[in-house]
Amino acid sequence: MTITQSDHARLFRSLHTSAAPLALANAWDVASARVIEAAGAPAIATTSAGVAWSLGSPDGGILARDRALKLIARIVAAVAVPVTADIEGGYGKDAADVAETIAGVIAAGAVGVNIEDGTRPPAELAARLATARRSAERAGADLFLNARIDTYLFGLGEPDTRLKETLTRARLYVGAGADGIFVPGVTDPATIAALAGDISVPLNVMAGPGAPSAAELGALGVARVSLGSGVAQAAYAAARRAAQDLFGAGGYDSLAEGIPFAELDALLSGPH
Numbered sequence: 001m002t003i004t005q006s007d008h009a010r011l012f013r014s015l016h017t018s019a020a021p022l023a024l025a026n027a028w029d030v031a032s033a034r035v036i037e038a039a040g041a042p043a044i045a046t047t048s049a050g051v052a053w054s055l056g057s058p059d060g061g062i063l064a065r066d067r068a069l070k071l072i073a074r075i076v077a078a079v080a081v082p083v084t085a086d087i088e089g090g091y092g093k094d095a096a097d098v099a100e101t102i103a104g105v106i107a108a109g110a111v112g113v114n115i116e117d118g119t120r121p122p123a124e125l126a127a128r129l130a131t132a133r134r135s136a137e138r139a140g141a142d143l144f145l146n147a148r149i150d151t152y153l154f155g156l157g158e159p160d161t162r163l164k165e166t167l168t169r170a171r172l173y174v175g176a177g178a179d180g181i182f183v184p185g186v187t188d189p190a191t192i193a194a195l196a197g198d199i200s201v202p203l204n205v206m207a208g209p210g211a212p213s214a215a216e217l218g219a220l221g222v223a224r225v226s227l228g229s230g231v232a233q234a235a236y237a238a239a240r241r242a243a244q245d246l247f248g249a250g251g252y253d254s255l256a257e258g259i260p261f262a263e264l265d266a267l268l269s270g271p272h
Helices: 005-014 028-038 048-054 063-080 095-108 122-140 158-176 189-198 214-219 230-247 261-269
Strands: 023-024 083-086 111-114 144-148 178-184 204-207 225-226
Touching: 023 214, 028 063, 048 063, 048 144, 048 230, 063 083, 063 095, 095 111, 095 122, 111 261, 122 144, 122 158, 144 158, 158 178, 158 230, 178 225, 189 230, 225 230
Parallel strands: 023 225, 083 111, 111 144, 144 178, 178 204, 204 225
Antiparallel strands: none
């Protein structure tokens, strides 16, 4: 039976539950997506930073939209699970550009996007979200819009009003069409519980060393846990360790934990 984009979209939405949070180990190319899928991922999320790095660009709105969309399409074609794409602020200067990006994401076969506010005014992201929602509706696509709020990640505003500001932005973004709210940079259980308790859509947080486990986050009300650029950073750290080992003492021990050649090759040789 052929699985359609609509089937994947329904499945992806159903995975957002605090009873068993959707765990996303973010991919940045076809090989990483296949490795993550083979490890048991129910869905694939891209990391915009990892994608940009893999294509020779820094993160932060520098990568050209067409290059990002081509990479998303390749990942969608390579895996059998739903794919959600990190599109930074929408790969464009204004809401009209975001509409073109969303059309491209849908054409690539993805069923969700992350779109971030960064340091831009919240009203601007609300406008981009509303445009993204209208674009998806015009295309007849069920697209999960995950709005990223960067108050904690970037330390915006005063610490004693940051929670209130985050919740204000969340309500604005949900009103503009967001299906989920992503608040990276927060690991304090009390703050996470407060966010989950006041946000009416699935809450996504970013995890890393020292953060509560996925199950513990679920108990706090989190429905989605992602690793952001962390997996790509770890992979590039492995490359650096191997190079330093070789160029330093002339050793190779850092290669011992690599995925066996035949196993990795088979992941790229199997049916896509």
